[in-house]
Amino acid sequence: MLDTQIKAQLSAYLEKLQHPIELIASLDDSSAAGEIRTLLGEIAALNNKISVRWDGDNARKPSFAIARTIDSANGQAPRVSFAGIPLGHEFTSLVLGLLQTGGHPPRVDDATIATIKALKGSFEFTTFVSLSCHNCPDVVQALNLLSVLNPNIRHEMVDGALFQAEVTERQIMAVPTILLNGQPFGQGRMTLEEIIAKIDTGSADRQAEEINAKEAFDVLVVGGGPAGSAAAVYAARKGIRTGVVAERFGGQVLDTMGIENFISVSQTEGPKLAAALENHVKEYSVEIMNLQRAEKLHAASEATGGLVEIELASGALVRSRCVIISTGARWREMNVPGEQEYRGRGxxxxxxxxxxxxxxxxxxxxxxxxxxxxxxxxxxxxxxxxxxxxxxxxxxxxxxxxxxxxxxxxxxxxxxxxxxxxxxxxxxxxxxxxxxxxxxxxxxxxxxxxxxxxGLLPNTDWLKGTIDLSPRGEIEIDSHGRTSMPGVFAAGDATTTPYKQIIIAMGEGAKASLSAFDYLIRGGQ
Incomplete structure (x- = not known):
């Protein structure tokens, strides 16, 4: 199943296991079951902290679960399982599932870990995926992590291509599709933050309170795609107080599979680039307010203390000396009868x-x-x-x-x-x-x-009546990224800049940030 190079790499990763783990297989007589048997055997042979059991009782066959050996000895049901063969885009999900179940600490901040451990209730998640889906691994890995950290949570990944009868019965026609306790929970890419926010009902109010308490920024970037990331980095490098408000950090790049025209990088994938953008921004003192949708722009005035204000859907208000809008674009819809009714159902x-x-x-x-x-x-x-x-x-x-x-x-x-x-x-x-x-x-x-x-539509509906927009709904900007409102700049796919390309958006974000800094040092002129 695994070639020599992958085995060597996986063996090195498995050295990070801190506790013994068991792979518990539930198999039938299918060819896929034979492949799982081979895969589990190869994995167990790589590290003496891994053992395999063949007496699993999962109703979905073929499948396997990962559990700490001590949990199995105490009769505790495994909390992470895979119905199918997690290769392709899901191989990373398998590796992380092994490591995290075995005690290797996840790359998540302490506050998030504490929130996950404090979640109350019983949560049985099932995620239907396709192995070619580049959005699915983020969901699988997030739900697996929740399951590892909280004993009240369980998660199973199901390969829709292998379990076609169930997919047809449940009328699943888009992935990832997430069920919670057998009922629809979500569809499409969801981050760990989004999932936690959806099951932790008080998190939105807490986040709004925290945002309201923040001091005014020098530069506030609205949008977390390529343009917004570049703008944030260039602003932070000037040593000024910088914040980012993003509905979904990474933006449309997260939905882009192959990227082959990003100069100096011959080939990459959208999710990898989005993660790199976020990591780069986090290298600086930038306050990121993710999962926050901007709803209204208020011009600087005496009433606002000379600050531009952004009103968020959560009810929070963010203030800044100047703002860079980089809200990007979304897929254009057909706007015909039946489209919304059958979205995700064909x-x-x-x-x-x-x-x-x-x-x-x-x-x-x-x-x-x-x-x-x-x-x-x-x-x-x-x-x-x-x-x-x-x-x-x-x-x-x-x-x-x-x-x-x-x-x-x-x-x-x-x-x-x-x-x-x-x-x-x-x-x-x-x-x-x-x-x-x-x-x-x-x-x-x-x-x-x-x-x-x-094609695409700019995410500018929330700006109508506040700044000048083109007939296509794009933000009208000049050569320096300035909009019609003093102190407000814009960059990327949401603007009148021609050629909606990642590399152009990044350059426009950097330019808007430099223009904003120039605006600030000249006293807002």
């Missing part, structure tokens, strides 16, 4: 994450730009048939992508197609309606999934 936005759930089925991709064509190419290797619908009279993707798409036998391209409705049976998607823009004829396609890839 309507999807991430082909990498959710594509494996549609294996052997018929799907559509909406959009003929690079992202749409790339999605169609990826999906064609999984599903039975892909129909790509493009509103215009030609696809807009790069020629090399179009050539690859046309070479695939199970792809149909329809141009001049205006999607009008997502069709379903009340439970899940079963079709799509569109209008032929040339003939005006209304048509329908029978399918099980729709992947929407039609």
């Amino acid at each position: 309507v999807a936005y991430c082909p990498h994450c959710d594509g494996p759930l549609f294996k052997g089925k018929r799907v559509a991709v909406i959009g003929g730009g690079n992202s749409g064509v790339e999605a169609a190419i990826d999906l064609a290797g999984i599903v039975s048939h892909v129909t790509l619908l493009e509103f215009g009279d030609a696809m807009r993707a790069d020629a090399v992508l179009q050539n690859k798409l046309r070479s695939l036998p199970n792809v149909t391209v329809i141009l001049q197609a205006q999607t009008t409705e997502v069709l379903g049976d009340g439970q899940k998607v079963n079709g799509l309606a569109y209008t032929d823009r040339v003939s005006g004829e209304a048509k329908q396609i029978e399918l099980e999934g729709i992947f929407v890839q039609i």
Whole structure:
């Protein structure tokens, strides 16, 4: 199962085990069970603190659990388990599960650990994943950590591709899908902070109180993506009091799979880059207020003491001498009947994450730009048939992508197609309606999934009526990143800056930060 290099690396990691652990297998006679048997045997052979039992009684087979040996001896049920073979993106989840169950301390601050240990109640989490999903490991690792630290919490990862019958029965059509005590809890990427906040009902009020008590910042960055991270680093390096308010640190980068045009880094993945951005910001004295959504901007005035104010959804108020807005953009929706009703039940936005759930089925991709064509190419290797619908009279993707798409036998391209409705049976998607823009004829396609890839919308709705926005909703800025409101700057995908690229957003964030510093040293002029 594991090659020589991976075994050597894993053996080195396993030296960090502080307590003996057991791998408890629940197997059937499937080929996947044979692979798990081999995998567990190879892992146990790497360290004498690991043993394997084959008498597990998990209803999901094949699966295995990880437990401290002393817990098993005392009759305590294991709290971390994997239904499936956690390779691919989930291999790191397996390694961390082994280490943390074995007593190796997690990379989490003491306050968060104390909060987790203090959680009251009984929590039985189940997460359905696909091994190609780059959003799933964060959820799996967060829930595993909760389970390791709190004896009232248990978590099982389920590979949806291996347990297709259960996926179909539960009508799971997007990953990660999280159940708590058998009921829906969440869908999509969730961080450890987000999960804790959702089950610790008093945390939001406590955080709001802490934010309200903070002194005014010199520079407050709103947004934690590439532009916001660069702005925060450049501000902090000037030695001024810097804060970051972010609804989700990392922003849209977290949802980006392959990044191959970030100069000096030939290839990386969005979550890795997002983690690197956050770690870089944390190297400086920057106060990060994560999971906080900005709702209103108040201009500096006598009433505000000459400070710009940001009102948060939590009710907290953050004050600063100047502000840099870098709230980025989000996936554009079709805004047709049925889209919201069937979101997560056949309507999807991430082909990498959710594509494996549609294996052997018929799907559509909406959009003929690079992202749409790339999605169609990826999906064609999984599903039975892909129909790509493009509103215009030609696809807009790069020629090399179009050539690859046309070479695939199970792809149909329809141009001049205006999607009008997502069709379903009340439970899940079963079709799509569109209008032929040339003939005006209304048509329908029978399918099980729709992947929407039609571009981005700036996250600026909360700014309407306060600063100047373009007809597209982008923040209008000048060459220095200044907005129409004194003391307020902006950078990145939320602005009128052309070419929405990570490397451009970073440069614009740095520029806005330098402009903000210049504004401050000139006395706000």
